Amino acid sequence: MKSVPIDKTIQRSNEPILKVKGLKTTFITKNGDVRAVNGLDFNLNNGQRMAIIGESGCGKSVLAQTILNLLPNNAQVSGEILFQNSAILNQSDEQMVALRGKLIGLIPQHLSSLNPLMKTHLQVEEAIQPDGGSQEKNDISRKMLNLLNSVGLRTYVSERHPHQLSGGMNRRVLISMGIAQNPSLLLADEPTTGLDTILRHKTVKLLDRITQDRSLLLITHDINVARLCETIAVMYAGEIIEKGSAEEILENPKHPYTEGLIASMPSRGMSSIPGLSPSLIEIPSGCRFHPRCPLATEQCMKIHPVLNGEQAGVRCHACS
Numbered sequence: 173m174k175s176v177p178i179d180k181t182i183q184r185s186n187e188p189i190l191k192v193k194g195l196k197t198t199f200i201t202k203n204g205d206v207r208a209v210n211g212l213d214f215n216l217n218n219g220q221r222m223a224i225i226g227e228s229g230c231g232k233s234v235l236a237q238t239i240l241n242l243l244p245n246n247a248q249v250s251g252e253i254l255f256q257n258s259a260i261l262n263q264s265d266e267q268m269v270a271l272r273g274k275l276i277g278l279i280p281q282h283l284s285s286l287n288p289l290m291k292t293h294l295q296v297e298e299a300i301q302p303d304g305g306s307q308e309k310n311d312i313s314r315k316m317l318n319l320l321n322s323v324g325l326r327t328y329v330s331e332r333h334p335h336q337l338s339g340g341m342n343r344r345v346l347i348s349m350g351i352a353q354n355p356s357l358l359l360a361d362e363p364t365t366g367l368d369t370i371l372r373h374k375t376v377k378l379l380d381r382i383t384q385d386r387s388l389l390l391i392t393h394d395i396n397v398a399r400l401c402e403t404i405a406v407m408y409a410g411e412i413i414e415k416g417s418a419e420e421i422l423e424n425p426k427h428p429y430t431e432g433l434i435a436s437m438p439s440r441g442m443s444s445i446p447g448l449s450p451s452l453i454e455i456p457s458g459c460r461f462h463p464r465c466p467l468a469t470e471q472c473m474k475i476h477p478v479l480n481g482e483q484a485g486v487r488c489h490a491c492s
């Protein structure tokens with residue numbers, strides 16, 4: 173897939189819209205504690221686009237669910253999340269309802285988030301005005317059609333159920349719902365999953381367009397899609413193991429895991445990273461990547477490396 177040109181003229185501010193500090197999300201299960209997010213720190217500036225990349229199961233979706241407080245009852249969360257300088261962890265359901273969709277929008281990973289029994293227009297209208305709003309029915313209906321058209325869907329789509337639409341169309345419906353209330357921060361969780369190359373490219377262009385005037389946290393395992401963002405954080409076993417500008421990460425990766433991810437891209441030969449992601453119930457001691465790492469030494473097995481920089485850095489004894 174060709175990379176999407178990034179508009180460098182956008183005004184970005186250095187004021188963080190989202191600050192995540194020492195975030196941990198653990199699921200208590202009968203098999204043990206699943207440490208899905210395990211010590212995350214990052215800042216996302218106003219108007220900035222940041223990608224979180226990593227293999228399946230490393231905690232990316234759980235991060236988005238933690239930010240929006242959409243976790244099941246067996247989840248325990250600690251650390252800090254600041255949105256526009258206000259702490260949003262442990263907020264009441266009422267406070268979260270005021271935040272979700274309106275200030276922080278979500279494009280969920282799974283198409284099953286759409287209700288199979290409801291026509292598209294009802295689902296998009298509900299995203300525009302969740303329960304209790306006071307907008308006129310005609311206004312909402314007009315907004316719904318504008319929204320569908322703005323993501324490249326024709327008017328007839330509004331009268332269809334999800335099973336009558338293609339996967340690409342349903343993805344666009346979800347994207348329209350994510351921006352329905354014009355949030356200043358958009359969390360997009362694998363928005364290109366299951367799309368063919370052409371549709372993926374179109375969706376990246378669409379994401380580029382709808383995030384010209386808002387911040388984006390883009391969760392993806394597709395590094396080509398991550399090119400849309402200015403910065404990339406690479407996640408492994410619940411923590412960030414490398415971060416920096418997208419250009420630096422893609423052209424000059426330092427961590428052997430990041431190198432492996434990039435080498436696994438079709439355009440770079442599709443060589444896979446040896447071994448499997450660790451169980452998040454029994455996370456390896458020392459560097460979490462050491463059992464799969466070609467550079468691992470005794471130090472890597474024993475001592476957990478720190479991320480050696482705030483804006484850009486790598487968590488590695490062997491390459492830092």
Ligand SMILES: Nc1ncnc2c1ncn2[C@@H]1O[C@H](COP(=O)(O)OP(=O)(O)O)[C@@H](O)[C@H]1O
Nearest residue numbers: 199206208227228229230231232233234244452
């Ligand atoms: N409700 C849950 N209960 C127990 N474990 C969960 C739950 N939700 C997610 N997990 C586990 O958390 C880990 C991270 O999942 P997820 O964030 O969905 O990964 P991904 O990076 O692919 O988005 C996985 O090991 C997953 O099995």
Ligand SMILES: [Mg+2]
Nearest residue numbers: 232233281362
């Ligand atoms: Mg996921």
